[in-house]
């Protein structure tokens with residue numbers, strides 16, 4: 172099947188201090204991995220599309236190095252105001268000119284945790300969709316999705332063309348090998364300059380979440396610290 | 412009068428507690444803003460649940476009672492909610508941030524021309540804006556976000572507000588709904604659940620959570636015993652879910668579920684930001700870890716430094732004794 176994966180460049184949220192280092196959204200990396208696995212035998216394309224500033228090229232190259240076929244970079248220099256709404260609108264106009272059997276997105280952006288752009292894009296393109304996928308399988312012209320629901324896993328068969336948003340619990344994305352990295356360097360990336368359509372939400376800054384009261388560390392003989400804990404849970408915390 | 416419409420998620424024949432929490436907050440916001448409070452309930456039980464919504468303050472309840480809505484499939488749920496929103500024309504729709512809600516929120520916003528503030532920790536109306544605070548960067552930061560759009564959807568993280576009753580006698584409107592199966596283009600084949608899926612993690616007062624340190628079956632049995640003694644639901648880190656010892660439904664964190672119980676046991680969990688994103692709002696956190704420098708100790712109320720295979724048998728015995 173012909174896949175296209177929507178990928179986003181995000182700050183490295185794991186870093187203790189933000190240094191401006193940017194990475195491929197982990198959920199999108201899992202989407203790329205899954206498409207590559209599903210198409211490994213048949214050689215069908217796994218294309219990419221990214222909306223972001225020109226400096227996001229490095230993230231596109233990283234996903235190409237994993238083995239993706241072709242990439243389109245929708246260059247939006249000032250993406251600061253964009254929300255999932257504006258991104259979905261831009262992606263929708265891209266897909267109006269490109270036919271795919273399956274569009275994959277991440278289930279959410281690691282930095283904003285919005286989790287909206289995928290379903291928004293599906294609705295704009297009138298595609299059947301499933302979210303929070305932890306497994307994908309091709310069955311004739313259908314895509315069988317295992318999604319993590321509220322209680323248990325739901326197995327849903329989607330007619331193609333369709334869209335699926337992927338969880339990182341689906342797989343462990345490959346680390347690109349040197350050969351892939353070299354090949355990705357030579358690949359032509361189609362670029363197109365776009366202006367982000369207006370967002371529906373506005374951002375007015377971030378604060379640190381309220382901190383927790385400092386806790387108590389209990390060290391020593393296991394018998395003693397367990398007795399101490401049970402007493403504290405009962406008398407101090409009142410949770411027993 | 413315009414309203415705040417609360418979408419009530421139903422599970423096992425009742426409205427989820429997280430929906431009632433969201434409804435309780437929506438009721439306050441509505442009364443401050445001079446709006447009325449209404450509720451939307453889907454599925455064949457929706458008629459019976461109307462009175463419960465009213466006991467939390469819903470003056471008008473919109474139901475779509477078609478049984479196709481009893482198991483979650485996004486296309487029919489979207490159509491049903493779209494019909495209710497057209498009928499109710501609310502200023503805001505509020506819902507608990509469950510997987511089923513996350514599944515439809517984006518598509519529904521496009522269909523109904525709404526703005527979305529997803530997965531918020533707090534929300535309010537200020538002037539003509541809906542404003543919220545929402546965790547970002549794996550919950551290391553709280554972002555202030557707002558929207559002045561005429562229709563705003565808000566999904567609320569579980570445990571953000573207390574559920575409180577405020578009974579009114581309301582009206583019920585069953586909204587006409589016809590759905591053409593032929594337009595579905597999707598089919599739910601099966602729902603695979605495990606025994607532990609019957610306890611709703613996000614509603615549990617006590618959660619016992621296992622990490623990679625729990626290691627094997629014998630560790631799992633110790634964790635299970637602690638959960639049985641404390642009446643807890645079982646959670647897990649991503650690392651231990653990957654080993655297959657615990658089901659994916661138990662995963663807590665950025666990818667998994669958000670919980671905020673009174674008491675959270677983190678057993679053999681290092682405390683990566685992606686895990687704490689889902690549990691840092693628990694009231695009391697007990698961490699058991701053999702590494703005295705594990706980051707989980709930074710947020711633990713009580714941190715026990717030691718091997719969980721030594722600590723848990725002692726703790727289980729002591730808790731059993733304390734209970735008797």
Ligand SMILES: Cc1cc2nc3c(=O)[nH]c(=O)nc-3n(C[C@H](O)[C@H](O)[C@H](O)COP(=O)(O)OP(=O)(O)OC[C@H]3O[C@@H](n4cnc5c(N)ncnc54)[C@H](O)[C@@H]3O)c2cc1C
Nearest residue numbers: 622623624648649650664665666667679681685686701719
């Ligand atoms: C995009 C993204 C999303 C993610 N989402 C999630 C998520 O939702 N939930 C989640 O949990 N993780 C998530 N992760 C993974 C996260 O980064 C960590 O890898 C994971 O939480 C680690 O799990 P752990 O603490 O069990 O394992 P480890 O980090 O391996 O820690 C094991 C701990 O057990 C202790 N230990 C070992 N043996 C014993 C013993 N006998 N007694 C006591 N202590 C012992 C060790 O000292 C150590 O601290 C995500 C990662 C990414 C990139």
Ligand SMILES: Nc1ncnc2c1ncn2[C@@H]1O[C@H](COP(=O)(O)O)[C@@H](O)[C@H]1O
Nearest residue numbers: 177222255276277279280285286287288
């Ligand atoms: N700037 C972007 N370019 C391409 N895809 C994006 C972009 N932003 C978001 N997406 C896709 O939409 C998913 C969910 O985004 P969000 O609604 O921001 O959580 C991501 O995992 C990506 O697959």
